Amino acid sequence: MARSSKSATKQRSSKSKQVKSAVRNNINDKLKDELLSYYRDMVLIRRFEEKAGQLYGMGLIGGFCHLYIGQEAVVVGMQAAIDSKSSVVTSYRDHGHMLACGMDPSGVMAELTGRVGGYSKGKGGSMHMFSREKNFFGGHGIVAAQVPIGTGLAFGHKYRDEEAVCLTYLGDGAINQGQVYESFNMAALWQLPCIYIIENNQYGMGTAVSRAAAGRELADRGAAYGIPGDKVDGMDVLEVKKAGERAVEHAISGKGPYILEMTTYRYRGHSMSDPAKYRTKDEVNKMRQERDPIDNVKEKLLLTGLEEKSLKDIDASIRQIVSEAVEFAQTSPEPDPQELYTDVLVNN
16 A cells, blocks of 8 residues: 555656646747746736735825735736737726836826825826826726726727727626626627726625626626627636737727636735625635736746746845835825816816
8 A cells, every 4th residue: 555655656746747847848938038027017016016005004095995916917918918009998906907007106106195296196096097108098986987988998999990909807796787788789889999808806895706697607798799708717827818819819800899707816805994704714825825826927937947036036126116116105295285176177
């Protein structure tokens, strides 16, 4: 019996080595560079959000604050599938999307803390900041309100005959809102280049998706309008990018909208005020230990022979970027009270 156990252990060890060798051989230099880029982007989002959580706890960020920790692979993978001509719109869980679009961490942090150096001059806060330069159109506090806006942005791309798409992000809670289906109908009718990305993080506020959404998959919600949909592993940045490229190709070729359901997971509560008692610590820890999107990329990079020190150096440099963003935010002045009356109405 002991011999049999030893033999089985050896076989498992040998098989593990073969798997690692196969992965190593399949990662060429180009892919290695891509993985490093994704790693940096995801670590930036993670460290930024961790710091934002700390600042909120210290009372330096007011209002609502919804963190993106755990979902980093979705926005980083999708951003890798588009170019600078395309546009992005999302909901209130938006800091990760801003950073992935290339918005300056200092400007984002300044906005979170209500300072004039922020993207909306300190008047928008966590849920309402924009960057025309980066084609990022919010950040919207009303559930599903961004979906018609994203559909309109896609209409703009088509009207101007641009080879571009609009990435319209929504959550598993928003998918049950009526305006989503009005948008699906218009996008399908006019063949708009809109990619609807459902970030299914398993919980709409505190309600499990299994208790709130009928039907087989959220990716199927566009079937009545003839919109194709895929369910994607949203914890694997390479799978996200692959699915994103497929959807982008479909949309810019004139075939209309596409739906991607990203199965992902948020480690924190719905917002900073949510103690998240509707799920167990074991559930969260299991996801962190077995499915973490950053660890997933880290393991692939280590298999290429990259030293762990290199990854630690990246982490250290990103922590410095985040520290500088906090310093900028804290030294930037608060808006003058007269700013309440500016940017309210645009005169043509």
